[in-house]
Amino acid sequence: MVYINGKEKDAAGQSIAQYLTENGFDSKRVAVERNGDILPKSKYESTILHDGDQIEIVSFVGGG
Amino acid sequence: MTEQEWQQTLEQRHGTDLQSKFSSAHVAVCGLGGLGSNVAISLARAGVGTLLLIDFDSVDISNLHRQQYKTSQLGMYKTEAMIQTLSEITPYCNVRLYTGKLTKENLSLIADCNIICECFDHAEYKAMLVNSVSEYYPEKYIVAASGMSGLHSGNLIQTQKLGKRLYICGDGIHDVKDDGTLFAPRVMLCAAHQANTVLRILTGKFDA
Numbered sequence: 001m002v003y004i005n006g007k008e009k010d011a012a013g014q015s016i017a018q019y020l021t022e023n024g025f026d027s028k029r030v031a032v033e034r035n036g037d038i039l040p041k042s043k044y045e046s047t048i049l050h051d052g053d054q055i056e057i058v059s060f061v062g063g064g
Numbered sequence: 065m066t067e068q069e070w071q072q073t074l075e076q077r078h079g080t081d082l083q084s085k086f087s088s089a090h091v092a093v094c095g096l097g098g099l100g101s102n103v104a105i106s107l108a109r110a111g112v113g114t115l116l117l118i119d120f121d122s123v124d125i126s127n128l129h130r131q132q133y134k135t136s137q138l139g140m141y142k143t144e145a146m147i148q149t150l151s152e153i154t155p156y157c158n159v160r161l162y163t164g165k166l167t168k169e170n171l172s173l174i175a176d177c178n179i180i181c182e183c184f185d186h187a188e189y190k191a192m193l194v195n196s197v198s199e200y201y202p203e204k205y206i207v208a209a210s211g212m213s214g215l216h217s218g219n220l221i222q223t224q225k226l227g228k229r230l231y232i233c234g235d236g237i238h239d240v241k242d243d244g245t246l247f248a249p250r251v252m253l254c255a256a257h258q259a260n261t262v263l264r265i266l267t268g269k270f271d272a
Binding site: 031041060 | 098100184185186188191199209212224226227228232241
């Protein structure tokens, strides 16, 4: 199980990019924390989710 | 008011140790709208030594309902208007200006700053700045904002920490596209979270 935004998800084996697309995230608006570090955008395709990973996805909204 | 009088006042209020940390700080404020104009004023008042103010836009009548500008500043670049306001509040803050857009290509503009405040309007630019700074300047702290539109409860505005050096202030939910507009107090609440987080980082308090 992968922990994404505090919830258990059966997402091991997927790339971050796949997970974002399949779950309706706009990758142009997100920041992703993986196991305590901000994951560079250039690594979304090549980073595979593993069991036990702690992922936090923040989707920015407009206004300022 | 002389520079010495101002420094003495800050040291009396904040203590010498804390004030020396604020005085030696170099903070970038990226975007000078409702968030950035309030962040810049708060940090200048606190005695932050150097501010880099970045914005491409001019002061418009539609900004006056929530941004820290005046009718006398209509048509001025926001950078020029803000340095004018800051010099009236405290002429001894060292203020640098960049009037233009901050992009991935000219990100080196912020190379000398310790802390980067993301005060943009559009979600894509917010994410671009946060991700670019995290990737290319991993040693810098980023204080971003997301979710401060509408008239929702002020108690929803919080500061979240992501990774080791990224802080995101706001309710994380309410988008100006859905709410239609922003109101001065709620934007100021979010900007106050950002400025408070900057001062806390400078003090060595790194939790959100």
